[in-house]
Amino acid sequence: MQFKYSKPKTIEELSMLKSNYNAKLLAGGTDLMVKLRAKSCKPEIIIDTKGLGKNEIKFENEKVIIPLNTTYSDLLKNKKFKEKFPMLVDIIKKIGSPQIRNRATPIGNICNASPAGDFLLATYLYHGYAYIKPTNKKIKISQLIDGPGKIKLKPEEFIYSIELKERIGYEYYYEKVGKRNAMNISIISLGIVLKKKQNIIEEIKIAYGSVGPTIIRFEDLEKSVIGKEITRDLFDWLGEQYTKRINPITDVRATAEYRKKMVKNLLIKAFYNLNKTFQEG
């Protein structure tokens, strides 16, 4: 691997370099370095985003703003973040290892646009938006993703920060199926946030990872169960709907058949986890 390295200090300089060359942005480097080594990407220039510095994680209007170059470790160390986003803390703890979390960044995870992206999945459940520089656009993250590894940004554009909305009064469920705890790339993952009154669904968001070209969410199915009672039958029905619509592939981690079965089974597991009172009663 041979390339030039640059660490611009301004947004303009970074943007110019990115649009003028076959460039790759480097923040934590935990994915990029693997790709460079495998020669699956051959940039002319590596642009280190760390030259732009690292702003503080901000909380405003029930939202968190996570700036460029913020690492997973930075998030795990942030008391307010831990208090307000417990599901994300669970997800982050299952990403990589301490060594990876000390370098890897949520924005990097989004830009890789992997269907197995753990943090990316979370942004689908937490109303995630990206702030783009230098064009100053604000785009919903799910709308930015254009397939595996593909992100809809112009050559001069890059993600400068992201915003996630707090889910106050929601319960959540997250499961990542894999072969070991650390360094796991999911075979299939499921994240759910649920707001209920007594046993009636007020709002539910369901996102699957690693079963399609990107994170999968069907808002019409989510809406169809609003106002319904949380029962095993309902989740069985939901599981069947998702199984019908989702067409996973076979790869090195698992077969399509296994993934398809797990689409429904995870949802049933989610039912028992989200509905512990039902289990106890």
Next chain:
Amino acid sequence: MKIRFKLNNKDIEYDVEEYKRALDFLRDDMRMTSVKEGCGEGECGACTIILNGKNVNSCMILAVELDGQEVWTLEGLNEIGDTSIQESYIEKGAIQCGFCTPGFIMSTKVLLDNNPDPDDNEIKEALEGNLCRCTGYTKIIEAVKLASTKLAEKNTTVADKRGEKNAV
């Protein structure tokens, strides 16, 4: 590209290739051969170094990224006599072939610096990014606990000595 950084508390200035990994730079140019290449893709932790107080995989960092930063390798800990962890690994037999050991020691160092008295789960979580194919981890966990006790004893003796001085 010229970089300036601190390696084991020494100021280093070096002209390094822009595409070189920190792992290769530390081994080949700096002769820090405690830094091992295992998988080369962040899975095994054999190349773990301490960068600004955090354990990281040096195979996933470019040498040029070290510019302006502070790096510690096992050699540095030996130079300053910070060997309690290493001794504990030897005493508990937490070493067989030894290839993974420098990486484990660096991760243990970061753990104990931040959490001097970790429980089993905290140790397991902190060492999750380091693989050992010989020992089966039980002895490694014992070694971390022993190191924690040793460091606590060291700190109290230092404190006692300070106390004595103050008394005089």
